[in-house]
Amino acid sequence: MAGFWEKLLGIEKEVQRQTERAEIMSGGTALFTPFSGNAYESDIYRAAVDAIARNAAKLKGKHLIASSERRLTGDKQLNRLLQVRPNPYMTAYDLLYKLVTHYYLFNNTFAFLDKDERGYLRAIYPLSPQSVEYMTDANGTMYCKFLFSNGQEVTLPYTDVFIARRFFNSNDLLGDTNTAIIPALDLAHTQNEGLENSIKSNATIRGILKYNQVLSPEKLKEEKAAFINDYLTVENNGGIAAIDSKFDYIPLESNPVSVDDKQLNAVKQKIYEYLGISESIVNSTYSEDEWASFYESIIEPLAIQFSLELTDKLFTEREQSFGNSIMFESNRLQFASNTSKTNIIKELMPYGLFTANQALEILNLPPVENGDKRIQTLNVVNADKADKYQLNEEGEYQDESNKSEE
Template sequence: MFTSNQFSGGPVRASDPGAGWLASLLGRSIKSAAGVNVTPELALSLTTLQACVSLLAESVAQLPLVLYRRDGDKRDAATDHPAYRLLRFQPNGWQTPFEYQEGQQIANGLRGNSFAFIERDEAARPTALIPLNPDRMTVLKGADGLPYYQFEGQEPMPQRLVHHVRWFSLNGYTGVSPVQLHCNAIGLGLAMQDHASSVFANGTHLAGVLERPAVVGGAELKALSPERVAQVKAAWKAEYAGRENAMKVAVLQDGMSFKPLSMTNVEAQLLEARGASALEVAQMYKVPPHKVGLLDRATNNNIEHQGIEFVVYTLMPWLKRFEQAYNRDLLLPSEWSEYYFEFNVAGLLRGDAQSRYEAYAKARQWGWLSVNDIRRLENLPPVDGGDTYLQPLNMVPAGWMPAPGDKPKAEALAEVEQILNR
């Protein structure tokens, strides 16, 4: 049972926008300067924002997450640990590991926080992770300085019962919502999207017009009847519209002329402004523009390095947040020195086949990778005798000279012969 004096003389809600200086930055209202009310769900209607959020969520969810056990300088997958099975096979009764991890990252990408209730057995080992809606969660700062979590006004829960991953924080307890933080930029993008839709719904967009003068040869022409206008339009469309009628020569009578209509400057500026808004959204999430379909300045010369930069500078911070939160929340303090979670990003950091094989050749030649080490990196099964590490024969300490009469030992000769005959 929790009482008010457990929270520093009163419930200090670390996530409450009404708590002083945090309200001055975010506030309860998320109405943008463009006059559009911005919510996480509405923000997803911006294609670039949805692409950024789903790209990060799918990238994090597809990576293998392994719980390792330290054994001196070695490490092994702790397959017998409950937390390993929890995140590797079934986090709860209805979600796959991919779905759970994707949902947690989506919550972070839109709201800056993700929460999950940790079900534990009698030995305090985690048995399930139940996702909780961030909009219904209040984070309380206890008198001990630790966070407590109140879901839908229920009894506050201690930290050991809630798995919490947060984006960068201004108060140390809750992450800032990207949608709230950038509501003006997102609202501007939504406003331009609505404006463009209204133009197409209510505006007039013509490929061209047929002009008929009022006077021809000094004689005033009578206006065409509505029926005749319809006949002229139908005849023009039948004769010149469509791909099969391209490049035909038109013959016009009664002084008529055809004037094509081009895009106006206002329309061109609207397209340019929407492109700038899309680029701004990509910057919010530190996503390279080419990853979300913004190819205006993309080239194929360094696309491999850009992909590696995406992993290192965009994806890796999120992975570290999840890894360390899993270590804190799913492992007992007595296990921290022995166990740790880690995402395997080797597959995303690999270059093309030629670059990989050249790197493997050097690593094999200089002795820090064995055949089986390389095969594991390529997701291949090990082979017999593949755990031998090579050492160049001409590598000796500086100034070393063999003593007269020194001969290689029989064991060394046998090892060299085995390597050469493999």
């Protein structure tokens, strides 16, 4: 990663401007520090975030040049950065996974857009700062001042930083923290501790050891320690103690309180609802309708947010006016049932909406030679040709019945 830090520090030297904290309309400061609630240490929260990140990382970023008449694939090098290798250290899947994970852990995710002297993108690096402070110079140009865990402090132009926010409410430049979920995470941790203690309590013997002879305090401690080591440990399989007549053992009732399934599920559901995800998505038992709902409510908003941010940061207003944009998309039909896939192909292919290879891709089958031609039934006629077919040269409708009689 030495080359990465050299790039960042090189840009820091180029900036060399007098900056001050940015003022925001809502008051306060535009200062970001990572959430310290250790949400990622919760197995429930981590599993849910992982499920979202794994599926969001399947999105495919594309540079498109679109107009009202056509839609073309853009620069090949840019598409390779977005789809294969955004930087020397990770794949496109790794990049999206990390950005989405930060998005749900900190409600703010950052990446450095490494551009050359002409403004063309060379690489994308996800950032894991300890704090981020928005700054402005005398001309009103905005910068992001990053402080990293190794002590490095770097100020980058706002236009070279990819930023996505969640819970974008109280601050004009940053997403809110995850403090609202802390009680549920604490309760989940307490439940796990309670289950562990309950298991340990049930695996040991508890009681009073009464000796039938007088022993010195030192000897009594030795006998007690020996009894504990022999019988009052988890290793005492079966929970049985064998004693002789020199002492009596009086057991004590132990009724550890266990957490029932309803309480466990209630806390788990509370965390899932906070993240907007269902348990079926987390454990991959979702139905087709459940997947569609998850895609529309979670994956699609992420795709739109990432697309808009990269479009604005990579292209000038003039380039955007000519149709240049970045779009993250995925083939949603790949997650449909075979019955739904077959019905969609059957209904839409006669209209020329699919090529043979596109239909095969939906079915997760390899392409065939000359399969990029569109197939259309003769029963579907172009609207212009239909008018010519039904109208005569004078613009009057042909009477097909009279024509046949003549």
